[in-house]
Amino acid sequence: MxxxxxxxxxxxxxxxxxxxxxxxxxxxxxxxxxxxxxxxxxxxxxxxxxxxxxxxxxxxxxxxxxxxxxxxxxxxxxxxxxxxxxxxxxxxxxxxxxxxxxxxxxxxxxxxxxxxxxxxxxxxxxxxxxxxxxxxxxxxxxxxxxxxxxxxxxxxxxxxxxxxxxxxxxxxxxxxDPVERYREDPVRMLRAARLAAKLGFTIAPEAAAPIPGLAELLGGAPPARLFDECLKMFLAGHAEKSFLLLEELGLLPALFPETAKALATNRSGALRTMVLQALRNTDARIAADKPVTPAFLFAALLWPAYCRELAVLQKSGIDPLVAQQRAADRVTLHQAHRIALPRRFSLPMQEIWLLQPRFSQRVRKRVFRLLSHPRFRAAFDFLELRATAAPEVVEDVAFWREAQAQAPGELADRLQPKAPRRDADGEAGDDAMDDDAGAAPKRRRRRRRPRPGGGAGAAE
The missing domain is CATH 3.30.460.10 (Beta Polymerase, domain 2)
Structure with missing residues (x-):
């Protein structure tokens, strides 16, 4: 034929x-x-x-x-x-x-x-x-x-x-005619990449050739439909191959515009290495019949965009904590114009990002607070993922891996409490008292309201 x-x-x-x-x-x-x-x-x-x-x-x-x-x-x-x-x-x-x-x-x-x-x-x-x-x-x-x-x-x-x-x-x-068929339904271009990755098929030359020039037509596809197509593409056991085909066919900028821009400007290639490792890990979990979540997947796919946006905001002198939240919000909002990521996935995705700086902290109270965070495990898995391309976080991975295996008392003995904050009279402030609690903060005593009819002294 x-x-x-x-x-x-x-x-x-x-x-x-x-x-x-x-x-x-x-x-x-x-x-x-x-x-x-x-x-x-x-x-x-x-x-x-x-x-x-x-x-x-x-x-x-x-x-x-x-x-x-x-x-x-x-x-x-x-x-x-x-x-x-x-x-x-x-x-x-x-x-x-x-x-x-x-x-x-x-x-x-x-x-x-x-x-x-x-x-x-x-x-x-x-x-x-x-x-x-x-x-x-x-x-x-x-x-x-x-x-x-x-x-x-x-x-x-x-x-x-x-x-x-x-x-x-x-x-x-x-x-x-390939051009006419892609214009009828631009999502067919994504289907070609997904099916080729899933089945190990090659895309016929006349079917592959028009795709780079027509990729921007995906901007007119319903964002909810693109989200469904992404789940089929990345959560069916062939995520890495699908991503590589998206790059090869010029579809990545149309689907993840800010990620594609960040990868293109990342000279070391560390961000791309991390994304590919995340997709590789996802494929391995699916092959082992382990659960996967779109929140973690999109946290990895959009991490390059988040890093790029965060660097721009920090360079302008914005407070680091404010810059982190603002960068997360901007990337999520901009991506939503292409892919309708539901809040039940976008909010955990942002939490995974915003917890990353806290892994470098070793203050006793903050360590125990992070360990008890409901998103700790996903954030730690993401830290391990980052370590595959960022050697500077390898030490953090080792510390937190040990911290999870230790008993609370043993871990508390390893950690130094935060230096006491002194008030104007030279007395230790609340921070010092809280840090002395080790694994759990002390419960504060509730103040009783004055009884009706009490004198001025009682009211004070």
């Missing part, structure tokens, strides 16, 4: 069960249930898209999508556990407990913009509910590898655009 983009369907290829290796035991029973119900109702129904692609390369898909000639309303009439969603793409969701089987009606490209299919001035698709045949549906999908249909009638794989050969060759190829 040549590298030219596919514009029209080729004669369909039917790959028999004996030749493709997909087994029904690897398909969700609920997806099979939907397919059989559609068939019994007199409709066509096929397993389609990423599930077929992943099964062909030996993967284990989590999501199973179905394509059918039944309209969403007809699907709903067949399944009591069905709900209709979407305006841009009208879909049927058949719900089986925690699993949702997404059922989409075959769609077609319309020559004229109608009420059911419309684009904006830049060519971005706003609404697409023009129904058609399976051949129409195959041509309007994004990549050839995603346009494969598994039929339960004979357990064959149907290929209308050459996707089966591309999967065998591990190539991602767009269907139709």
């Amino acid at each position: 040549t590298d030219t983009a596919i514009a029209t369907p080729i004669p369909p290829l039917v790959v028999a069960r004996a030749d493709h290796g997909i087994s029904r035991k690897d398909i969700s029973p609920n997806a099979l249930r939907v397919l059989y119900r559609l068939r019994d109702g007199g409709f066509q129904g096929y397993l389609v898209g990423g599930a077929v692609r992943d099964l062909l390369v030996g993967g284990h898909p989590k999501d199973f999508d179905v394509a059918t000639d039944a309209t969403p309303e007809q699907v709903k009439a067949l399944f009591r556990n069905c709900r209709l969603i979407g305006r841009r793409f009208r879909l049927a969701h058949v719900v089986f407990g925690k699993e949702i089987i997404e059922v989409a009606t075959f769609r077609a490209n319309s020559a004229d913009d109608t009420d059911d299919r419309s684009t904006d001035d830049g060519g971005r698709l706003l609404r697409d509910n023009v129904y058609g045949s399976i051949e129409d549906d195959a041509v309007r999908r994004d990549f050839t590898a995603n346009a494969l249909y598994y039929a339960i009638e004979d357990f064959s794989v149907r290929d209308y655009v050459g996707g089966y050969a591309d999967v065998q060759q591990r190539v991602l190829r767009l269907i139709g």
